Amino acid sequence: MGAIANYLVLSLPQSTNAHDWLTQELIGGKAPLYKIKLPDFQSGTLDSLVQESDELSKYDQQLSASVSKVIDILSTVTESxxxxxxxxxxxxxxxxxSFTWNTTKYRLDKPINQLVKILSNEALTLDNDVRTSYQNYQAAKSNFLAADRKKNGDLSIKSLHEIVRPEQFVLDSEHLATVLIAVPKNLKSDFEDSYETLTQFVIPRSAAVIATDSEYLLYTVTLFKKYQQEFTAAAREHKWHPRTDFIYSEETLNNLRKEFDITRATESKAKNDLIRLAKTAYSDIFACWFHIRAIRVYVESVLRYGLPPQFDYYLIKFDGANAKNVSKAKKELIGKFGFLGGDGFSNTSNLHEYASLVDTEYEPFVLYELEVV
Known part of the structure; x- marks a missing residue:
C-alpha cells in the first residue's frame, strides 16, 4: 500500500478565532493546516437536517469503502x-x-437532500461498474490460466497434442488401444516393474517414454480395449496420472491453439479496460466522497452550532513522522475547544430537542478523521 496521509476535518464557530492557535500551538505547530471554504447550502428545516445527518453518515462510510475497494483492485491488477x-x-x-465545491456539476440552488442523492448515485453506479468489470477480468483471467495450463503446464495436466505423434498410437484397431500415463520420476522403477501386471492383456514391453519434463515421464502403453478402464483405475492407485482426457485429433490441436490465443487476448483486453475504468472511477468516487464529507461537516455544524451558518472549516494533516500525533492533537483540541460541548446547542433554543439525535461521535465539536492512501 502507498503512503498514507491522515487528516482531522474540523469545524468551529468563527467566534472561536481558532486559526492562529491551530497554526502555532496545536502539537507545537507541527501539523500543516489547510482552511477549506464551503458554500452555504439550501439547509431546509432542522427536521430534514437531522434525517440527512443519518443518510450522510451512511453514504460517507459506503463511499469510503468504495474508494478503498478501487485501490485494492488497482493494486492487485497492476501488481503495484x-x-x-x-x-x-x-x-x-x-x-x-485545495478543495472547492464543484458548482458546475452540483448546483447550489438544489436542496441538500438532492445533492446527496446525485452524489451518492453517481459514486455507487461507478462502484458497481468497477466491481462488474473486475468480475469480468477475473473470469477472463481464469479462462486464460486454464488454457495456459493446457499449453505450458507439466505433463500431468498440459495439452499433449503438440507432443505426441500418430505413429506412437495404435489407431483404428478393433481390439487394441494406446493409453498415456504421466509417471512422477521418483516412481519410474515402480511403473516399469509393474505396469504389465496391472490387468490382463497388457502388451509386454509396450511401454515407451515419449516425453519428459522436470517432474514427469510420459509413457505410452498398449493393451486390449476391454481392460482399459481397469488399467487406468489401477494406475491411479499407484499415484501415476493416466491422461484419459487425451484423444488424438488434429482438429482438437488447432482448437487448443486458438483457445490459448483467444483467452490471452480476452484477458489482456479485460485487464486494460479494468485499469482504465478503475483509475477514472477512483477519481470520480473520491471526488463524490469528499463532496459528501463536505456536506456532512456543514450539516453537523448547523445542528451543533446553530444558524446562521458562521463556521470555519479546517484540514489538519498528519503524515510521515507526524502521523502518530493524531490522538495527541485530539486531546489538545478538546482541551482548547471543549467548552463548545456545553454551549453548542444553546445558541438556538429550539435545537435542544435535536441534541440526542445528532451524531455525537465527535463531541464536543464537529471533528472527523480522514485517511487518504
Whole structure:
C-alpha cells in the first residue's frame, strides 16, 4: 500500500478565532493546516437536517469503502502499490487540501437532500461498474490460466497434442488401444516393474517414454480395449496420472491453439479496460466522497452550532513522522475547544430537542478523521 496521509476535518464557530492557535500551538505547530471554504447550502428545516445527518453518515462510510475497494483492485491488477492516486488531475492529497465545491456539476440552488442523492448515485453506479468489470477480468483471467495450463503446464495436466505423434498410437484397431500415463520420476522403477501386471492383456514391453519434463515421464502403453478402464483405475492407485482426457485429433490441436490465443487476448483486453475504468472511477468516487464529507461537516455544524451558518472549516494533516500525533492533537483540541460541548446547542433554543439525535461521535465539536492512501 502507498503512503498514507491522515487528516482531522474540523469545524468551529468563527467566534472561536481558532486559526492562529491551530497554526502555532496545536502539537507545537507541527501539523500543516489547510482552511477549506464551503458554500452555504439550501439547509431546509432542522427536521430534514437531522434525517440527512443519518443518510450522510451512511453514504460517507459506503463511499469510503468504495474508494478503498478501487485501490485494492488497482493494486492487485497492476501488481503495484505505487499506482498514482489522481483526483481531477491532482494528487488526492492536493485535491482535498485545495478543495472547492464543484458548482458546475452540483448546483447550489438544489436542496441538500438532492445533492446527496446525485452524489451518492453517481459514486455507487461507478462502484458497481468497477466491481462488474473486475468480475469480468477475473473470469477472463481464469479462462486464460486454464488454457495456459493446457499449453505450458507439466505433463500431468498440459495439452499433449503438440507432443505426441500418430505413429506412437495404435489407431483404428478393433481390439487394441494406446493409453498415456504421466509417471512422477521418483516412481519410474515402480511403473516399469509393474505396469504389465496391472490387468490382463497388457502388451509386454509396450511401454515407451515419449516425453519428459522436470517432474514427469510420459509413457505410452498398449493393451486390449476391454481392460482399459481397469488399467487406468489401477494406475491411479499407484499415484501415476493416466491422461484419459487425451484423444488424438488434429482438429482438437488447432482448437487448443486458438483457445490459448483467444483467452490471452480476452484477458489482456479485460485487464486494460479494468485499469482504465478503475483509475477514472477512483477519481470520480473520491471526488463524490469528499463532496459528501463536505456536506456532512456543514450539516453537523448547523445542528451543533446553530444558524446562521458562521463556521470555519479546517484540514489538519498528519503524515510521515507526524502521523502518530493524531490522538495527541485530539486531546489538545478538546482541551482548547471543549467548552463548545456545553454551549453548542444553546445558541438556538429550539435545537435542544435535536441534541440526542445528532451524531455525537465527535463531541464536543464537529471533528472527523480522514485517511487518504
Amino acid at each position: 502499490d505505487s499506482t498514482s492516486r489522481v483526483v481531477n488531475s491532482k494528487q488526492a492529497t492536493d485535491f482535498i487540501q
